[in-house]
Amino acid sequence: MWKITFNxxxxxxxxxxxLYNKFAAQxxxxxxxSLVESFNRQVQSRGFNAxxxxxxxxxxxxxxxxxxxxxxxxxxxxxxxxxxxxLENNRLVRVD
Numbered sequence: 291m292w293k294i295t296f297n298x299x300x301x302x303x304x305x306x307x308x309l310y311n312k313f314a315a316q317x318x319x320x321x322x323x324s325l326v327e328s329f330n331r332q333v334q335s336r337g338f339n340a341x342x343x344x345x346x347x348x349x350x351x352x353x354x355x356x357x358x359x360x361x362x363x364x365x366x367x368x369x370x371x372x373x374x375x376x377l378e379n380n381r382l383v384r385v386d
Contacts, residue, residue: 309341313348318355322377325353329363329382332371346371358382 317325328349335342350369353360359381363370373384 307344309344310348313345314351317348317352320352322356322358325349325356326375326377326382329353329371330374333374335371353382 317328320328328345332342332346332349346369350360350364357380358377360369362382362384363373363375374386375382376385377383
């Protein structure tokens, strides 16, 4: 199975800040179910570029800002988009 991990906390991903700000504003206005859908659209995606880095970092930041537990997909250093998730009791949980 394809596993993708990203280490955004170390800031080793170069990205376009205007894209990040665009995604951050979009996610701030979104519902929790739509944030989960956005996460799931990234599952198994093999492409990676600055736009995806900005999207994923803004998505994770918004989930954290809302107090969502990401421990099923993140160890605090890297985040995996290898599995689809659902939302249960303010926690992202793997569903496959």
